[in-house]
Amino acid sequence: MPHGIFSFLKTTLGAALLTAGLTAANAADLRVLTHSSFTVPKPLLAQFEKDNGVKLRITKGGDAGEMLNKLILTKANPIADVVYGIDNAFAPKALAAGVLDTSTAAAAGRKPAAELPAPLVPVDYGYVTLNYDKAWFAKNGVAVPKTLDDLTQPAYAKLLVVQNPATSSPGYAFLLSTIGAMGEDKAFDFWAKLRANGLKVAKGWTEAYYTEFSQNGGKHPIVVSYATSPAAEVFYSKTKLSEPPTASLSLPGAVFRQVEGVALVKGGKQRAAAEKFVEFMRSPAVQTAMQTDMWMYPAEAGVAKADAFRFAPEPTAFNAPSDADIAAKGSDWVARWTKVVLK
Amino acid sequence: MAFETPRLKQPRPWAWHRWALAAVPLLFLAVVLVAPAVRLMLEGGSADLWAPWQDSYLRGRLLWSLAQAAMTCGLVLLIGLPMGWVLARLDFPGRGLLLRGLMMPFVVPTLVAAMGVLALMGPRGLLAQWGGPDLQGTPWLLLFGNLFFNLCVLVRAAVDALSQVSAARVAAARSLGATPWRAFWRVEWPAIAPWLASALCLVFLYCFSGFGLALVLGGQAYATAEVEIYTLVAHELQLGQASVLSVWMLLLTGAVALGYAAVERRLATPARADGVSRRPARGVAQWSAVMVTVSVWMLVCAAPLIAIAHGAMFSGADAWGVLREDDTLLALYNTVQFSLLALVLATVLGVAHALAARRVLWLRTLVFLPFIVSPAMVAFGLLLLYPEASGSFGVLVAAYALLAYPFVAKSVASRLDSLPAHYMEAARSLGASPWRCFWRVTLPLLAPALRRGMAFAAATAVGEFAVSLFLSRPEWATLTTLIYQHLGKPGAVNLGAAQVLACVLMGLALLAFVLIEWPDKEGDARA
Numbered sequence A: 001m002p003h004g005i006f007s008f009l010k011t012t013l014g015a016a017l018l019t020a021g022l023t024a025a026n027a028a029d030l031r032v033l034t035h036s037s038f039t040v041p042k043p044l045l046a047q048f049e050k051d052n053g054v055k056l057r058i059t060k061g062g063d064a065g066e067m068l069n070k071l072i073l074t075k076a077n078p079i080a081d082v083v084y085g086i087d088n089a090f091a092p093k094a095l096a097a098g099v100l101d102t103s104t105a106a107a108a109g110r111k112p113a114a115e116l117p118a119p120l121v122p123v124d125y126g127y128v129t130l131n132y133d134k135a136w137f138a139k140n141g142v143a144v145p146k147t148l149d150d151l152t153q154p155a156y157a158k159l160l161v162v163q164n165p166a167t168s169s170p171g172y173a174f175l176l177s178t179i180g181a182m183g184e185d186k187a188f189d190f191w192a193k194l195r196a197n198g199l200k201v202a203k204g205w206t207e208a209y210y211t212e213f214s215q216n217g218g219k220h221p222i223v224v225s226y227a228t229s230p231a232a233e234v235f236y237s238k239t240k241l242s243e244p245p246t247a248s249l250s251l252p253g254a255v256f257r258q259v260e261g262v263a264l265v266k267g268g269k270q271r272a273a274a275e276k277f278v279e280f281m282r283s284p285a286v287q288t289a290m291q292t293d294m295w296m297y298p299a300e301a302g303v304a305k306a307d308a309f310r311f312a313p314e315p316t317a318f319n320a321p322s323d324a325d326i327a328a329k330g331s332d333w334v335a336r337w338t339k340v341v342l343k
Numbered sequence B: 001m002a003f004e005t006p007r008l009k010q011p012r013p014w015a016w017h018r019w020a021l022a023a024v025p026l027l028f029l030a031v032v033l034v035a036p037a038v039r040l041m042l043e044g045g046s047a048d049l050w051a052p053w054q055d056s057y058l059r060g061r062l063l064w065s066l067a068q069a070a071m072t073c074g075l076v077l078l079i080g081l082p083m084g085w086v087l088a089r090l091d092f093p094g095r096g097l098l099l100r101g102l103m104m105p106f107v108v109p110t111l112v113a114a115m116g117v118l119a120l121m122g123p124r125g126l127l128a129q130w131g132g133p134d135l136q137g138t139p140w141l142l143l144f145g146n147l148f149f150n151l152c153v154l155v156r157a158a159v160d161a162l163s164q165v166s167a168a169r170v171a172a173a174r175s176l177g178a179t180p181w182r183a184f185w186r187v188e189w190p191a192i193a194p195w196l197a198s199a200l201c202l203v204f205l206y207c208f209s210g211f212g213l214a215l216v217l218g219g220q221a222y223a224t225a226e227v228e229i230y231t232l233v234a235h236e237l238q239l240g241q242a243s244v245l246s247v248w249m250l251l252l253t254g255a256v257a258l259g260y261a262a263v264e265r266r267l268a269t270p271a272r273a274d275g276v277s278r279r280p281a282r283g284v285a286q287w288s289a290v291m292v293t294v295s296v297w298m299l300v301c302a303a304p305l306i307a308i309a310h311g312a313m314f315s316g317a318d319a320w321g322v323l324r325e326d327d328t329l330l331a332l333y334n335t336v337q338f339s340l341l342a343l344v345l346a347t348v349l350g351v352a353h354a355l356a357a358r359r360v361l362w363l364r365t366l367v368f369l370p371f372i373v374s375p376a377m378v379a380f381g382l383l384l385l386y387p388e389a390s391g392s393f394g395v396l397v398a399a400y401a402l403l404a405y406p407f408v409a410k411s412v413a414s415r416l417d418s419l420p421a422h423y424m425e426a427a428r429s430l431g432a433s434p435w436r437c438f439w440r441v442t443l444p445l446l447a448p449a450l451r452r453g454m455a456f457a458a459a460t461a462v463g464e465f466a467v468s469l470f471l472s473r474p475e476w477a478t479l480t481t482l483i484y485q486h487l488g489k490p491g492a493v494n495l496g497a498a499q500v501l502a503c504v505l506m507g508l509a510l511l512a513f514v515l516i517e518w519p520d521k522e523g524d525a526r527a
Helices: A001-019 A040-053 A066-073 A091-097 A133-140 A171-183 A183-197 A206-212 A228-237 A271-281 A284-289 A308-312 A321-343 B016-044 B055-087 B095-101 B110-120 B140-162 B167-175 B180-209 B210-219 B225-235 B239-266 B283-313 B319-325 B326-356 B361-366 B375-385 B393-417 B421-429 B434-462 B479-487 B492-517
Strands: A029-034 A053-061 A082-087 A120-135 A160-163 A200-202 A222-226 A245-248 A256-265
Touching: A001 A120, A001 B239, A029 A271, A029 B055, A040 A053, A040 A284, A053 A271, A053 B055, A053 B375, A066 A091, A066 A171, A066 B225, A066 B375, A082 A271, A082 B434, A091 A321, A120 A133, A120 A171, A120 A271, A120 B434, A133 A256, A133 B283, A160 A206, A171 A183, A171 A222, A171 A256, A171 A321, A183 A321, A183 B393, A200 A206, A200 B361, A206 B110, A206 B434, A206 B479, A222 A245, A228 A245, A256 A271, A256 B210, A256 B326, A256 B492, B016 B239, B016 B361, B016 B375, B016 B393, B055 B140, B055 B180, B055 B225, B055 B239, B055 B283, B095 B283, B095 B492, B110 B140, B110 B210, B110 B283, B110 B492, B167 B180, B167 B393, B180 B239, B225 B239, B239 B361, B239 B375, B283 B492, B319 B326, B326 B361, B326 B434, B326 B479, B326 B492, B375 B393, B393 B434, B421 B434, B434 B492, B479 B492
Parallel strands: A029 A053, A029 A082, A160 A200, A160 A222
Antiparallel strands: A082 A256, A120 A222, A120 A245, A120 A256
8 A cells, every 4th residue: 555655656756857857867877876075077077978978977875874875775776877985894784785786897807906895896095094183282292192092091081083983984994993903892992991081973074074173173183084184184275385284193903994996786777888987987097086086095006196195104004804794793883882982 | 812803704724725725735745755754664664662762872862852952942032032122122223134134044054054153162262262161062062053043033033023012002001100021021921922932832843853953063972863863864774763763753843833833823813003113222221232132143143154254264265266166156056046946846835835724733734844854764765765866856956945845834824824804805895806816915915924935945945954965966066065075075275165165155045035035115024
């Protein structure tokens, strides 16, 4: 009975949209689902359309986790043909849900600078890690912390802001790095101590960085962000800077290497064009432009790194639980984190 | 007050044309709101209805949602009623401007408002600089944000109500020796109380089911139940839990909305001809009252906006360069296009709903459905129900209209209530057809209320926050999404560009507001 109503409504709305000529879903469109940070220069996208005789229909689905949920929810009738922006933290969930399809593009076979479980084809990578406000530490005469445990000491009380792993992909990545480094139980002990020491939790990266981080008017001089953020601070500075006002702080156990990939969507259409899009994301032009657009390192091995990245040293070590553990326990960890830190 | 206006003949509530009118908004609500939400709930499967009250975390969220809404109601009444009295009783230069200035918060996108609030009360805010406390991480931030958005609701209601108080009765009380205070408590207060109650219900609803502000200002510690629903749906895909929680929200808000509709129907008395007139302010006491009113307005409504404008002004040439970018022009065009289309749709829906819902309590209550039902539930439900239309132009416009049309419906409905019936009756008895009577008599009388509702609807559409929950497409990026995009990257220029765009957005919304509402021939805060 309810489904009868729904099909009636579907027809009503579908008909209304069609008669109004407003449905943009054209049979020749290649539907690309991305997270909201996706930025590729328009001329490159136009060139892709011209070269392959398709029209790109790019849809932004929110934060990486939110986007994946939308994909899983619409599994029966996918809203995209190809998806970009699922990273190694969310890959196990995507694989378990069976929403991805294998790509046969040449890029899938070329050795990338950072790996991802198939069928995801790596596009770029970066490091989620702590950033600190250099001016704050200089002004207050506090030494920069040397280990994660330092952050549980009174000298560092109320200095750290992290994102909620339930609502933010960098927040989730940071949680995974602590679990990867310390093991589950020790990691949650550590989080409990952080809470006792006045840990601040923000909903997402924007809130953490723009309202809580002392560099932007907040009161927390240490924030979970990316290793490339200091470089972006120079790139987007108001006045020409010779060095960044912030620096990344790659403490052991506080670095997660995030590898983002592209994959075909199971049940999607336009297979040929979708394969072309996978290849396109690994083309030198996109790999070069993307670096200072999305602030990630290129996955294509031969592509030169952007000049701006001289302010963004790559961390030498990083931690993560195994893919199998992430798949099996990822959501339990988030629930446990919520209990330990928020409730 | 029943003796004031004997009603000659009530129209039959369910004549066929009423059904036809009601069908328009009802079908719309069913297709873009109820069906998607229900579809999502079915997807989630069954969950224990009492679970949110048994889990201490969720119970805390629900109770905090109730508490912050109740506290806001107290605050707006305490601050708004004296302001309303000053604005209703005293005349002073700039009074009209101040009345309109009160509406400014409505035209600000939530994240921008939150940034303004933080610029005032955050660690480096003005308050802290002047030796005051830093309110970040406290519940006061959300309460101030609520106050910022809702003060105008109560002040406008108070002004409207006070100008309907019978001048003769106040004069009689005074000439019988009552002090102004006594006259207020014994004559004015009983007359305006229902109006205030109605405004407070509305404030409660906005705060209780408000989403954007709580998301940004509440932080994790002071997140409301609505924020929890969003997290459960969008990030954790716990649809069962989210459904149960939203059923409770629906029950609680539904009760308040029903109360609101009932109170408002009791207000259904035609406007009085002998309202108390305003006197020019004179004397130290009256001028101080005016000064205090202006200062409170500055502090609560203007200061956060000035803080943003200030930030934009000093953000440097690179940030201002954003105005020359193609993306900005596209976003500006899209914002205008979406808002106009949504406004047309919202006006049709709103007027139809208001006309159909006259004297029909449950229909009146349904106007609040778009405020009450969690935007996350609707967004994900739409995706599930109409995947082929996801991210399509039509769905986006419908979503904008959905969130904007209650403003039109509410405004028109309350004006309909106070419409003197004898105008229409005269027209009908002179032989006008019902349609002609509506077109020539009712509609012109409704015009000011319609304009005001449309102004609110337009301002809402221009700065819409919740639509960012829906799928967005780069070619349909609006100013709001562009602001989010800049805030998604580190660097001073990005922050500056976001502030500059926020100013453009404020300007645009204000323009929409002024264009629609300014040529108010009654020149007053009626309707």
